[in-house]
Amino acid sequence: MTKSRDPSALPAGKEGIMERQFLKGNEAVAEAAILAGCRFFAGYPITPQNEIPEYMSRRMPAAGGVFLQGESETASVCMVYGAASVGTLAMTSSSGPGISLKAEGISTLAGACLPAVIVNVMRGGPGLGAIQAAQSDYLHATKALGHGGFRVIVLAPSTVQEAIDLTYKAFGLAVQYRNPVMVLMDGWIGSMMEPVTLPEAKEPVTFSYTGWGAKYFNPSGVGVNVVTSCLLEPEYQELLNIRAGEMYEEWKEKEVLAEEYLLEDAEYVIVAYGTAARAARTAIGELRGKGIRAGMIRPISLYPFPVEHLKRLDRSRVKFLLDTEMTLPVQMMDDIRLAVADAIPVHSCGRSGGVILTNEEIVEAVELAIAKEAR
Amino acid sequence: MEKKITVAGFGGQGVMVIGQMLGYASCKAGRNALFLPKYGPEQRGGTANCSVTISDGEIGAPVSRYVDTLIAMNQPSLEKFLGSVRPGGIILLNSSLCRWEGKRTDVRVAEIQADAIALEIGSPKVANIVVIGAYIQLSGALSEQEMLDAIEEKLGKRPELLEMNRKALRTGMERVTLKE
Incomplete structure (x- = not known):
């Protein structure tokens, strides 16, 4: 001891x-x-x-x-x-x-x-x-x-x-x-x-x-x-x-707690909490550096889930959401989809099993989703 | 300014202490810092590594694919993390225990004979402090005084310990060499 x-x-x-x-x-x-x-x-x-x-x-x-x-x-x-x-x-x-x-x-x-x-x-x-x-x-x-x-x-x-x-x-x-x-x-x-x-x-x-x-x-x-x-x-x-x-x-x-990060003009919105949200914050800086308007909703209270924050997203501007978590398959997906009632497509990005998620992987996931949506 | 550093070596080489001391000193100096240890279930003899971020702004990702600096305390750590240094970044080698084989030409390589210098000073335990000295000299991330304040606060105020640490830090700063 x-x-x-x-x-x-x-x-x-x-x-x-x-x-x-x-x-x-x-x-x-x-x-x-x-x-x-x-x-x-x-x-x-x-x-x-x-x-x-x-x-x-x-x-x-x-x-x-x-x-x-x-x-x-x-x-x-x-x-x-x-x-x-x-x-x-x-x-x-x-x-x-x-x-x-x-x-x-x-x-x-x-x-x-x-x-x-x-x-x-x-x-x-x-x-x-x-x-x-x-x-x-x-x-x-x-x-x-x-x-x-x-x-x-x-x-x-x-x-x-x-x-x-x-x-x-x-x-x-x-x-x-x-x-x-x-x-x-x-x-x-x-x-x-x-x-x-x-x-x-x-x-x-x-x-x-x-x-x-x-x-x-x-x-x-x-x-x-x-x-x-x-x-x-x-x-x-x-x-x-x-x-x-x-x-x-x-x-x-x-009791709902959530942070809205650079949502004002965001076309691509990452939904992430905990460490995944930190990696997303860095990724958003890098994406914006490339002219890609990304933002984030970071649930702080996971229950109650910030449904209203997702509901009030501008559906004419936001092209997709990216559920980003350090677990596979991602687990917030159902809550996110219920909140936006499938009016906005939801993609996912994650690592699992104890592998840390890096900002570079999130940047790549956003770019991949942009390419998919363009098809 | 944001600097990301990986420190890697055997368990017992003071790898975590290097990372923590850089964090403590940055926090004390009013900057933001993040220290993240990574180890497996083993206690001694296994590998240990940690990530440190020193920043003037808010720190996002605790770990990125690429770092600015790799501090390699032994050969296996050098091999393992060689590819994680961004082009133009620095690799600081403990040349008492590792050899540079020139596997990359797009990074700067610096050497410090940490274990040999520590023995010279009088204790193998201060090899990690020698490395801290070498790092702050190379990166300019922290001043000698900022580092000493943290070392004094965290690693003991006993005069003989403090003197040895002070000497190790200074010698590390003086003897680090950049390879051409």
């Missing part, structure tokens, strides 16, 4: 705030969680997210919280359920295969209306896949993180600074909606280092379970402090489902 650094030397000190630092994505996410008031972390090792639990193991006790390495992924997410049940802001992190193992627990958190933050630092899949970075879990995160038909807000950073800001925000959303929130980053964001500024430390909030939660859909449960995702009576379960549905609709109104 390597020698621990002095926890007081870590960046949360008062002097540390606002100072520009050079931090690794995974460590930055862990620090952002603590600054947001997270005081419980449980996890189990898996590449490429290991720096999150490693950082938490020395930083969380210093912040007055609890770090636990569970005996498995399943145990870890259940410990998070326990911490949330007694009103503590809690987090767990993993990568693809580990998130699958946490699926039961995440569904149970959603069923019991408990807030928690889950970080997925994606690698190549399916199965154990590759340990290198990929964007292989879009469908899992946005459509069905577990059984039972629930949704979570999914936030996807494309820089280390954004990973900090979105993790910090995720805790607020989890408490506000009493629902788990997922931060979905690819392994490159987790392992890269960039200059960042950390936000202010928030006092850890504690929330009471009494008076809300799944049990309160049953009038006879009011006043009883029981945390459960099991309602038994079908009518009360249905009430919970209806309320959840209303909440998801509310997210579509209030």
Whole structure:
């Protein structure tokens, strides 16, 4: 075991705030969680997210919280359920295969209306896949993180600074909606280092379970402090489902986040998130240098998906969209096509299995699609 | 100004430290920087490489097909990444462990005897600092003082360590040679 650094030397000190630092994505996410008031972390090792639990193991006790390495992924997410049940802001992190193992627990958190933050630092899949970075879990995160038909807000950073800001925000959303929130980053964001500024430390909030939660859909449960995702009576379960549905609709109104990049005159629009969006940004500069008017819509919230951003594209000007992802086959395609109702052609571009996507490949994909459309 | 660099070598040669130190120093000097390590499941004896981008503007793609500079710490790394240097770019060789065979004529080639110099200074561990010295001399990406500030902050303030690192950096700057 390597020698621990002095926890007081870590960046949360008062002097540390606002100072520009050079931090690794995974460590930055862990620090952002603590600054947001997270005081419980449980996890189990898996590449490429290991720096999150490693950082938490020395930083969380210093912040007055609890770090636990569970005996498995399943145990870890259940410990998070326990911490949330007694009103503590809690987090767990993993990568693809580990998130699958946490699926039961995440569904149970959603069923019991408990807030928690889950970080997925994606690698190549399916199965154990590759340990290198990929964007292989879009469908899992946005459509069905577990059984039972629930949704979570999914936030996807494309820089280390954004990973900090979105993790910090995720805790607020989890408490506000009493629902788990997922931060979905690819392994490159987790392992890269960039200059960042950390936000202010928030006092850890504690929330009471009494008076809300799944049990309160049953009038006879009011006043009883029981945390459960099991309602038994079908009518009360249905009430919970209806309320959840209303909440998801509310997210579509209030919680959509996306960046529009050089769209004003764009004829070719790349749709990309995370590291793929960074490569696309460079590619757009190169394409514009050749006189090709490219732009980008970068979904930041993957769920709710930025449908309106796509809908309001000028269909007379935009010749095609290019779904650009680090996974094959690409996974956002259905959401994009639904949003534009097939009024704009959608092409795809990607690398998979842990192979990084370069700006040159995106430039070539745009040029190839232009040639195809001209035929 | 944006410079993209690949640093490659054996695990244990301080490849990641070279990349991280260039990043730390650029961040401290108020520039943008991105450091991206790439390694397989192995710990020691395997290959290790990292990408560094230093920029005055926003950094997009973390990795591009072509880089401005390749720092090759050993022969296999030189062979593997030879083709990734853009025409007109620089290849900086650790000539203690690799030999230039003239496989490309469209790049500039510089040499530094990193391991030999490190031994001369008193520790094989500072070979990577020698290479950093050679790189900043060649590229002008960072000043000696900017680099020293970062080295002092990150690699220890103990006077004997600092002195050795200072010497390694300076010697790297002085002894790097461009091949004709």
